[in-house]
Amino acid sequence: MRSRNLIAGVGLLCAGALGLPSSANAGGGPGDAGLLFLRQGIGAREAAMGGTGVASTEGAAAAYWNPSRLAFAEAGTSFLVQQQSWLGSFDYTAASLAHHGTFGVVGLTFAGFFADKIDRYGNDMVGIPEGTFSPYDLAFGGSYSRAFSEEFALGAQVKLAYEKIDIYSGSLLLFDLFATWDLRHLPGVTLGVSATNLGGQMTINQEPFDPPKAVAVGGAWSPRSGSLADRLTVAGDLTFVNDGGEKGHLGAEVKVVPELALRAGYKLNYDNQGLTAGAGIRYNAFGLGYAYEDVGDDALDPGHRVSLEFYF
Numbered sequence: 001m002r003s004r005n006l007i008a009g010v011g012l013l014c015a016g017a018l019g020l021p022s023s024a025n026a027g028g029g030p031g032d033a034g035l036l037f038l039r040q041g042i043g044a045r046e047a048a049m050g051g052t053g054v055a056s057t058e059g060a061a062a063a064y065w066n067p068s069r070l071a072f073a074e075a076g077t078s079f080l081v082q083q084q085s086w087l088g089s090f091d092y093t094a095a096s097l098a099h100h101g102t103f104g105v106v107g108l109t110f111a112g113f114f115a116d117k118i119d120r121y122g123n124d125m126v127g128i129p130e131g132t133f134s135p136y137d138l139a140f141g142g143s144y145s146r147a148f149s150e151e152f153a154l155g156a157q158v159k160l161a162y163e164k165i166d167i168y169s170g171s172l173l174l175f176d177l178f179a180t181w182d183l184r185h186l187p188g189v190t191l192g193v194s195a196t197n198l199g200g201q202m203t204i205n206q207e208p209f210d211p212p213k214a215v216a217v218g219g220a221w222s223p224r225s226g227s228l229a230d231r232l233t234v235a236g237d238l239t240f241v242n243d244g245g246e247k248g249h250l251g252a253e254v255k256v257v258p259e260l261a262l263r264a265g266y267k268l269n270y271d272n273q274g275l276t277a278g279a280g281i282r283y284n285a286f287g288l289g290y291a292y293e294d295v296g297d298d299a300l301d302p303g304h305r306v307s308l309e310f311y312f
Helices: 002-017 044-048 059-065 067-072
Strands: 076-086 090-101 104-115 118-120 131-133 136-147 152-165 168-183 189-198 202-204 207-209 214-221 232-241 247-257 260-268 275-283 286-293 303-311
Touching: 044 059, 044 247, 044 260, 044 275, 044 286, 044 303, 059 067, 059 076, 059 090, 059 104, 059 136, 059 303, 067 090, 067 104, 067 136, 067 152, 067 168, 067 189, 104 152, 136 168, 152 202, 168 202
Parallel strands: none
Antiparallel strands: 076 090, 076 303, 090 104, 104 136, 118 131, 136 152, 152 168, 168 189, 189 214, 202 207, 214 232, 232 247, 247 260, 260 275, 275 286, 286 303
């Protein structure tokens, strides 16, 4: 069974990799992919932990990061809403829902990325503005996951992305694939893999561009015995993208008390991102999280993300 699970996971990774350009191909550099808001993530916990989540995500945020992770969690439903201010000019609003029942895990996601008003000019791009417009992006997704053994689970998501820039707009259907290994012979160790934003090109104003395809592999460890049992989580993700070099993500969470968690992380190989930090409060069926995301540039405002989560 384990060998078949490994083959299935490798197959998933290869399927995602087929959607990424090799380093030898032209047009695989920064700026070649659009719809980059799809990489912003959902959940203050994951953001505060350096953008890790493929193997460490929890609750409703897993509907974005890796819904197959919830196949080994307790049955139930969680709902999350979040608001993020980004670079002082953008608002990122998202919501996700995950339900784990006897039939598997069902997830729903929504993301909206909204820019401040921009002046509209004529073809010469000079003179008096002819008005203003506000670009925005939207995405709606639905996923299903289930466990195929005590250690292995698979998931898939279909989502519709929409972008509007002034009078121009476009839409695109995208697909995500996920896998999780909960290693029983290594208690507390979880491995995850995702292949996201797979699909064709979107065209706006007769200009085609690729979506932000990515393959991510991650690992997480939470001790099952000792003084840190169920209190510490250490995670790391490595992401391969179709518009630049590999990205690294490191993060950790410590529960000072069961109701209060402190989090920190770091993003590697980013031009303007690095340190992250935050905290989370959980009281009965209610959770509140905050994340700070440094952008490494004094001229740009850092990211602030707040999320509310409800458990049923």
